[in-house]
Amino acid sequence: MEKIRKVVAQWALTNALEHGGRASVNAVLGKLMAGMPELRPRARELFGLVEEVVVEVNELPHEEQLYRLRKVGPVEKPKPDKHRGLPELPDVEKYPSIVTRFAPNPNGPMHIGHVRAALLSHEYARRYHGKFILRFEDTNPENALPEMYALIKQDLRWLGLGWDEEHVQSDRIELYYSYAEKLLRQENAYVCTCEVEEFRKLRDRGEPCPCRDLSGGEQLERWRRMLAGGFAKGKSVVRIKTDLKHPNPAVRDWPAFRVSVTPHPRVGSRYLVWPLYNFSVSIDDHEMGVTHVIRGKEHVVNEQRQHALFEHMGWRYPTAVHYGRLRIGGMALSKTQTMRGIRSGELTGPDDVRLGTIAALRRRGFLPEAVRQVILDIGPTPVDSSLSWETLCAHNRRFVDGRANRYFFVPSPVKLLVHKTPELKQARIRLHPSDLGRGERILPISREGDALAFHISQADATNLSVGQTFRLKDLMNVTLSSRGAPLEAEFHGLKLADVPKIQWVSAGAVRMEVLMPDNTLELGLAEPAVAGLGVGEIVQLERYGFVRIDATRPKLVAVYGHR
Ligand code: GLU
Numbered sequence: 001m002e003k004i005r006k007v008v009a010q011w012a013l014t015n016a017l018e019h020g021g022r023a024s025v026n027a028v029l030g031k032l033m034a035g036m037p038e039l040r041p042r043a044r045e046l047f048g049l050v051e052e053v054v055v056e057v058n059e060l061p062h063e064e065q066l067y068r069l070r071k072v073g074p075v076e077k078p079k080p081d082k083h084r085g086l087p088e089l090p091d092v093e094k095y096p097s098i099v100t101r102f103a104p105n106p107n108g109p110m111h112i113g114h115v116r117a118a119l120l121s122h123e124y125a126r127r128y129h130g131k132f133i134l135r136f137e138d139t140n141p142e143n144a145l146p147e148m149y150a151l152i153k154q155d156l157r158w159l160g161l162g163w164d165e166e167h168v169q170s171d172r173i174e175l176y177y178s179y180a181e182k183l184l185r186q187e188n189a190y191v192c193t194c195e196v197e198e199f200r201k202l203r204d205r206g207e208p209c210p211c212r213d214l215s216g217g218e219q220l221e222r223w224r225r226m227l228a229g230g231f232a233k234g235k236s237v238v239r240i241k242t243d244l245k246h247p248n249p250a251v252r253d254w255p256a257f258r259v260s261v262t263p264h265p266r267v268g269s270r271y272l273v274w275p276l277y278n279f280s281v282s283i284d285d286h287e288m289g290v291t292h293v294i295r296g297k298e299h300v301v302n303e304q305r306q307h308a309l310f311e312h313m314g315w316r317y318p319t320a321v322h323y324g325r326l327r328i329g330g331m332a333l334s335k336t337q338t339m340r341g342i343r344s345g346e347l348t349g350p351d352d353v354r355l356g357t358i359a360a361l362r363r364r365g366f367l368p369e370a371v372r373q374v375i376l377d378i379g380p381t382p383v384d385s386s387l388s389w390e391t392l393c394a395h396n397r398r399f400v401d402g403r404a405n406r407y408f409f410v411p412s413p414v415k416l417l418v419h420k421t422p423e424l425k426q427a428r429i430r431l432h433p434s435d436l437g438r439g440e441r442i443l444p445i446s447r448e449g450d451a452l453a454f455h456i457s458q459a460d461a462t463n464l465s466v467g468q469t470f471r472l473k474d475l476m477n478v479t480l481s482s483r484g485a486p487l488e489a490e491f492h493g494l495k496l497a498d499v500p501k502i503q504w505v506s507a508g509a510v511r512m513e514v515l516m517p518d519n520t521l522e523l524g525l526a527e528p529a530v531a532g533l534g535v536g537e538i539v540q541l542e543r544y545g546f547v548r549i550d551a552t553r554p555k556l557v558a559v560y561g562h563r
Contacts, residue, residue: 001501008050012057013069023054038434086379089124091319095291098130105137106148108335109350109357110155115375120294122161134163138170139274141264155358159368169280170266176275179283184219188312191222193236203252206244229272233259242308254305282306286315297322323380330389331356365538365548365561370396393562405431408503409541411524413455415486418478421452429474441529446507454504455525473501503542512556
């Protein structure tokens with residue numbers, strides 16, 4: 001009701017300011033119903049409220065109307081529901097069919113920023129009836145994490161992004177080796193044993209290092225030595241020859257293989273020599289027939305590096321779509337920090353509610369549709385964009401509001417006795433305010449002596465003063481008569497009135513813990529029906545927020561999503 005009141009005030013103030021200071025009840029009611037069609041069945045009941053607000057607003061001087069509108073903020077116009085389609089991909093006509101890929105590094109949980117590459121690649125593959133490939137880029141034995149392969153797949157499935165083919169780079173090492181040999185033999189690559197500093201100095205001047213000009217035969221010999229462990233870690237790399245005068249020194253003769261003795265979580269110590277990103281990605285994009293590479297613009301320089309390899313091989317480089325950066329406010333996203341936090345025990349896991357990971361969003365009751373929609377709205381635009389936590393919550397609210405059943409939950413409960421009531425044994429309240437078909441929940445009411453006994457939240461209790469009338473939501477109006485413990489009140493009628501409405505529990509209430517976004521627990525009492533919910537159900541705790549049931553045993557625990 002508070003929400004409705006706020007919207008009524010917004011429309012009344014807007015309407016008044018547009019019409020010389022005087023709002024019209026009918027106009028405001030019309031706007032209200034248009035914006036919140038779920039209220040239509042309650043139009044008669046809301047008429048009184050609208051009238052009251054309009055009268056109040058019309059009495060205010062112009063300045064005050066302006067001031068209040070600024071305070072409550074303008075009405076959120078519902079976004080037109082037109083499908084904001086993605087732009088066409090470039091070069092589609094150049095390929096017989098479209099192949100895209102999502103190539104995550106399994107070194108940490110996927111977060112909302114990673115969804116963009118996955119979602120766009122998937123959407124375009126589907127739009128053009130092409131193929132979408134999932135490829136794990138795990139050629140860094142130091143940071144590939146065994147549990148991430150499955151988690152990333154779970155996240156993709158949850159997002160509705162099914163893939164047609166799956167590859168893991170650590171299964172393809174021999175293939176990369178065979179290309180390395182070919183390139184070394186052709187003298188398009190070389191095994192470089194220079195000190196890195198020494199190499200850089202030469203490179204920055206555009207000059208070759210002594211290793212570069214050795215013959216193909218000598219390169220292969222060095223390569224075999226490298227494979228056999230003849231060079232210590234850091235003492236040899238394979239480099240791909242590029243134009244030594246390339247304007248960006250970082251592109252010149254980039255490294256393609258290095259030695260690592262760290263056992264790999266999938267293939268153990270089978271390999272000592274590991275391909276680096278630019279090499280394996282190029283081989284795979286070609287071998288897998290990828291036509292469109294969709295990724296962030298931080299890879300633009302990598303594209304320049306990869307071009308050299310494609311040229312040596314005589315291959316055509318796929319069409320690259322590099323989208324702009326996405327700044328995401330209010331979410332902890334760095335994979336390194338996340339993994340450090342998990343290892344030290346500071347974070348509870350990839351789904352720690354403080355994280356912006358897909359696992360955390362799922363646990364908090366965000367719907368995949370909402371996540372997809374915010375990212376699709378941003379699309380592949382090359383300009384930088386930003387996404388706020390509020391936008392994500394607003395999208396999710398749109399999707400979840402119609403689905404979530406309503407229940408009462410009273411955090412930090414305090415007791416309230418209500419005297420002089422009619423005989424009331426239970427309340428029957430709709431599971432969803434606008435979907436009658438879902439039926440009702442029953443809240444039994446307990447009696448203590450001559451009074452009915454309830455619990456309301458500490459926060460609501462604090463705001464009440466003696467003599468104030470308020471409504472135990474969907475039940476009755478009462479007037480506070482004592483602020484002692486317990487609080488006491490007297491019955492003040494059953495009919496809906498324009499007074500504050502407070503959720504409550506009574507007989508059979510169940511203890512519940514709510515895990516809040518800052519990882520603290522809020523304790524309270526939920527109405528009995530909540531005990532019958534299953535893990536994974538997303539509900540709205542009225543006047544509190546949307547939550548997802550996280551556990552029912554040994555304790556009932558919900559995870560907080562948003563208001
Ligand atoms: N594994 C790379 C990454 O996650 C893929 C980049 C690319 O799409 O080429 O950054």
